[in-house]
Amino acid sequence: MPTLSQRISQLHASPIREILAVIQQPGMISFAGGLPSADSFPAFDMAQVPATLWQYGASEGESALREAICIELRQLNFDCTPEQVLVLSGSQQGIDLVAKLMIDTGTAVALESPTYLAALQVFRLFGARFVTLDIARPRPALDQASLCYVVPTFQNPTGGCYTHEQRKQLAQACEASGTVLFEDDPYRDLVYDACDRQPVATYLQSGSFIYQGSFSKTLAPGLRLGYLLASKDLVPYLTRLKQAADLHSNRLSQHLVLQALRDPARGERLQRLQQHYRAKRDAFTDALQWHMRGLANWQTPPGGLFFWLTLAERIDTQALLQQAIAQGVAFMPGEPFFHDGTSGLSHLRLNFSHASITDMDKGLRILRRLCEKALGIRQAG
């Protein structure tokens, strides 16, 4: 074996990736990934693709798309220009770019525990040290950290949503401690109940920030397209990092996304999508009530794609996953979402958007039996 870089010792197999392979098996009921419902994808118009798109393009993204994104961000109260918008090859790329920009071995990153596991994976690869952010009292963690990573709206994995006060307080604390805010906002349009969704970064007066969004959840993940908006001081660095990462993003996807953003029926489509997912969430709530009451606690998420279950007793959900897969059901164990890896033994993240309503019931029935058995074995042992 050749000598690899030191960071490779911090490179772990992603549970998401392993589970993506599993859920492609025929007949598997998946509560695992954040997969949009296959019937939610728009009918893209492939007839009008200009041949100029086959040539190399700009690293920052297509001008017209950057402008369209900028207009939407202004409607969210961002004071921004198209030059601050970078098109990404999916928002996972934004995490990679920000890690390159900010993180050396030992750099302190403040984040909630639990938080998005693929962000933990990338930050860890670049040598980050994690500081747990308490959103009710953010200042102590921020004072120690140069970067703060948050998913304020329909948090992954908990589904929670910061209040107005928490958002303002977090922005103020970032500014007071000179911490760069990295706000990841892929789920904001998947809203089912009234709640505050104002981006935290819009409350910054002059602090440095990266705000990122995704087209995977409202259009289609296969397009691999997202964007980031950064404070002006960071834009030149992020642009160069983007260029070094993949020259530029897929131009055909950029064209299709721009068409979708300009589609007059877009608002209506989004409403239908919200109704569709709200109905699925509600059906999942019913199925959870039926199967899991007494075994686990949960909050109904006001948006996003996930339920976060806390089991009544502490069991190893990684072991539970192996048993569930053997019976045709996949879910995400809680453990990889916790940066210290140990606090997550009694949690399950369940996606409600992908499975059919029939499969929800069938899959949760299997999970219930496995949980009962695990708890029983534990009690007996």
Place this chain on the structure above:
Amino acid sequence: MPTLSQRISQLHASPIREILAVIQQPGMISFAGGLPSADSFPAFDMAQVPATLWQYGASEGESALREAICIELRQLNFDCTPEQVLVLSGSQQGIDLVAKLMIDTGTAVALESPTYLAALQVFRLFGARFVTLDIARPRPALDQASLCYVVPTFQNPTGGCYTHEQRKQLAQACEASGTVLFEDDPYRDLVYDACDRQPVATYLQSGSFIYQGSFSKTLAPGLRLGYLLASKDLVPYLTRLKQAADLHSNRLSQHLVLQALRDPARGERLQRLQQHYRAKRDAFTDALQWHMRGLANWQTPPGGLFFWLTLAERIDTQALLQQAIAQGVAFMPGEPFFHDGTSGLSHLRLNFSHASITDMDKGLRILRRLCEKALGIRQAG
């Protein structure tokens, strides 16, 4: 300004990126980028796109595409399986992944001087120390380096092609010194004269390697699709790094590339492409003979997309570029291709595939006058 990572001090604006912006100006004659001729792009069939492609896909790439690539690589005498093939979001991404895999601050990388500037950019970002590889006598450099980066076939920027003996000797030297071979082969199908194109990595007995290819030059760069083949020891790490970088590559592009690989008319199309570029190369040779004889020396490249000119006297080609752009002509100065940055003052890299034959003559006339002026000023000063 917040505290950025230490690597950002090694992050420089890419000359390619800056020039891509310039050549989009209307009327600009570009000898700068490696842009394929716009009339060379195939007519992609957009009518048969399966809707399943809009969902998340596998990090490694679509199975059918990996198999098709593997079959082609076996025809090149690689003893490989589809599991060793990873689909990339363009071969620039391969450079990023290999840098993450291998390079810490101070890691020695052996490479030719000059070599591909975007590889230098990425390796530098990750803290590489460069050791100049003399292809006639590779062992001394390889003994010092853990990674060796080469473009053996139609090298960028020189257009040169390693001989059979050089290829075998390089493979043997990599193995003897335990150096990982990173072979970048984007131009191999753009061949105009007989020459050895056998991948160096096929001569390895058991050494670790990454061999990568691109669909940008023979299909379309806007698709942003390439691939790598790695020795079995490196595949799991590269797969995880790919997942962390962008989850997976664009599935629509993967579908279109697979269709193109399966197209029975593909061989014929490639032959036409070669004829087209050979004719352009020959026309460029004529124009160079007419305008630049006495001012510069060059070898006619047997393949690829570039002429590499060595000026008769040492002038600052970065300054020359600014004057040329002002007169509507873009080219790549030699300097950024040299890792020490200083040996390249008297070189120009000229692309012959993008400009029309009329524009070749017009552009080279302008370059000639500027070179004459620069040499005259220098002689007078």
